[in-house]
Every structure is written in structure tokens, then in C-alpha cells.
Amino acid sequence: MPLYKTITVNDETSLAIWKVEETEEKLWERIELTPHCQNRFNGMKSELHRKAFLSIRHLLAGYGYVDSDLVYDENGKPHLRDGNFISITHSHNFTGIIISTTEHVGIDIEMQRDKILRIAHKFTPFEEYKTLANTAAIVRKLTIVWGAKESLYKIYGHRGLSFLHHIDVQDFRFDTKNTTAQIIFNGNMSNYKVRFLEFEDFTCVYSTRDN
Template identity: 55%
Template sequence: MPLYKTITPNSQTTVKIWKITESFNDLTREIILKPASSERVLGMKSELHQRGFLSVRHLLKAFGYSDADLFYDENGKPHLKDGKNISITHSFNFSAVIVSDLIVGIDIEKQRDKISIIAHKFIDYEFDYLNETASDYIRKLTVIWCVKESLYKLFCTPGLSFKQHCLVIPFSIDDVETISWIDYEEKKYRYNIQFLEFEGFTCAYAIA
């Protein structure tokens, strides 16, 4: 399938989302992988992960980049050779890439009931305003996870904790945006977060 959605949050930033319907073989066409990338994808045990990896390379191509333009630093954060900022995510049959002149982070997650089982691992302050019996509880948990994951990718600092250092202020699912904070080593950083839902998935992206 071609590109699923393109979003332009501001003049310096673009988000592209891909719905992965193609087979592994179809996704290998029309892209060229670096030897290290070829080795990495062939070493993946799950075809779902392989297809996610390859769909990201198609998203790079949609931005005008190739696999050779992408590299990772010692913390595992992706970078582009032209100096623009990039963040990458994929979950099941969706992937997304955000490219910007600004520092960014993005995450996609499938909305699943089992997130409630691990909520205590990534939520503290947010429990004050969440209602476990509400019909949108799982959706809100998924938004909060995506927000914190996007902040983690943006901040890219070893030791940053979803639960202890990342806070998401009260929001409504209909808001499609919220404010979040990173409270880390006596400094506070404020971020505007945008999020969206589609086909049982949630995507959130942070822009510094």
C-alpha cells in the first residue's frame, strides 16, 4: 500500500505514516539497503519486524532519503546525514517517520487491553486523573504511553524514566493534543504533544 497519511504540524516538520500490507518480497523492491541493514533485516526472527523495518525505508524514500542517509548514534538514536532530525516507529502493521529541523520524537502503538496490566510501570501522576472504569481508559493509557515514548526518543538521555520523569497533563481523547513535561535532574522541560488514532492504533509525536 502507498503512504497512509501525511501530516505537516508546522513548516519545519512532516510526519508520514505507512500501512504495511505488502509482503516481505514486495517491500524489498525499489529500495537499496546498506550491507549492515541487509544483515540486520535478515537476522530478524519475525517477518512482522522485517516488514516494519522495510516499510520505514519506503518512508525514507518518500521523504527523498535512502537507507544510506540514515545512521544511529551510541544511544541508538537515528540521525540523517543532512543534519535534519528524525524519529522512527513501527507497531504491527503501521510505521511512521517524522523529519524536522527541530528535535522530535514519535511513537505508534496498537490499542490493547493488556496495557492496563503494565500501567503501574509507566504511570504515576496520571493515575490522579484517569478513571479505570471509563470507556476510553485503554485509549488514554495508550496515548500516555505513546507520549512518554516519543519524549524518551526526543530527550534520548540514559536513565530517563517514563514513570518518574515524564508527566502528561489531563487531556480528552477528542483534544488530539496535550502538554507534557520532563522533570529531570532539577530541570523542567515543557512540550506540546499531538496525537491521533486510526484503525485501533494511537500515534503521538513530540516537537521541541
């Protein structure tokens, strides 16, 4: 059971990360998909994607949920039928979910890759990061900022939200493992707590909306 990590954020919110190491056949054990999800599954060409999708259902089982407890809206955002909040992510062989009884939540796992240096200008005022000691540190920092923005996008769920123009992630130090962020969109402002962790060249960022 490669449940990799669980984190209790507070009494209402927690997350779980899976490291996919099983065969696809093994991952099918004790899993039943809804027709909607089975249909999606059948269309997945990559084995990695199919395994990630199944592993998410094992993470759900850890919270006492089955696939039919999950519904997707027209934007692809997942919701739990019981009204609890959920967010889902997969990146290569890592997958994660965050669940909360009270808070709007978002999660993102990203592999740390130099490629992010080339696209940084599209999602953040890159100049802020040039003071860092080396390229590896810049890649780490940009991956956290990118993951933060993806996790916030998943909470906000509005098409048209620009990572560069509408989401502002406050600068942070690596050792604090958290920061804050703000979305200003269509004249509305909302505030978020952002937390992150790094493992095996991956970054996981998760966020909650301040009420």
C-alpha cells in the same frame, strides 16, 4: 503504495504513516540497505519486523532519503546525515516517521490493548484515569500517555529516564488531540508539545520539543 497518511505539523515538520500490506519481495523493490542495516535485517526473525523495517525505507524515500542518509548512534537513536531531525516507529502493520528541519521530534505508534491496564502503574499515576466512563476509554487514554512518553524518550535519548518519575504528561481531552508534557531529569527541565491521532485500534503520538 500503502502510504496511509501524511500530516503536516508546520512548515518545518511533517510525518508519514505506512500500512504494511505488501509482500516482503514487493517491499524490496527500489530499496538498498547499508551493510549495517542489512546486517540488522538479516537478524530479524519476524517477517512482520522485516517488512516494517523495509517500509520505513519507503517512507524515507518519500522525503528524498535513502537508507545511507540514516545513521544510528550507540543508543540506537536514528539521525539524518544532513542534520534534519527524525524519529521512527513500528507497531504490527503500521510504521511511521516524523522529520523536521528545526525541531527535535519523537513518534510512537501503539496498538490499543487491554494489557496496558496491568502495567499502567509503572508509567503513570493511574488514579487520574479512573473517572473515565468505561474500560475502552481508559485503554485509549493510557495508550496515548504511554505513546507520549515513548515519543519523549526518543527525543530525550538519555538512559535512566523514568517514564513514571521524570516525564509528566498533562491531562487532556480526547477531542483536543493534543497536550503538553514536561521532562525533569537531573535538575534540567524541558517542555514538549504532544499531538495524537487514533486509527484502526492504533494510537500514534508525536512530540516536538519547545525551544
